[in-house]
Amino acid sequence: MAVILVGIFGAHQDTQINQTAVTQAKKSQASISKSTPLPKTTKPKSAAVASYEVPAADPRYLTIPKLGVHARVLNVGLTPDGSINTPGNVFDTAWYNGSARPGQQGAMLVDGHISDWTTNGVFYELDRLVPGDEVQIERGDRQVFSYKVEAVKTYSANDIDMKQVLSPIKSGVPGLNLISCSGDVIYGTNDFNERIVVYTSQIN
16 A cells, blocks of 8 residues: 655754755655556565665665564655555555655665555554564664664554654654554555554664
8 A cells, every 4th residue: 555655963954855855745745655557566675685785874774673673775755646655565665755864864764565455564553563563774974873662653644743753753863753644444445444553762
């Protein structure tokens, strides 16, 4: 199913980065894409995952030890209607490139699919995360950043505050926010009626 699917150093820089990301995402009222085609369900071969490369400062892999998740992080921007794009495969995640990079002040936004009609997606068990759980991002230069879950929130798909989603939960501390679909499938569509957002803050 289509997701979706967005501290001077410190508070001042957080605000600048967040405002830029929110401005980009607000080009349309649908901040998380509802019009993308169904994602592919073919699991990437291990060799393709292992050889995946991105620029040095971009996110390369997302790891969630509690959920057994180790996934590529693709680079996505906005769709033609101005909403945030989604990964084309249920086993991949996607970094919204209008948000912060790993280790940068502000918040990085990563989205992923909960499922399609037949296959559980990378974020299928995202609701199992609780405060204190760990999430990791590896950059293209192989540097690993660790994050601690601070909160897990569910929103109506039509009432999600993208300013909050694109902001760090702790001012002045780099954040990583994960977003996916939740709730029930809306009749006659491929979309869900809710969004789940996991807010994390960097711990190293």
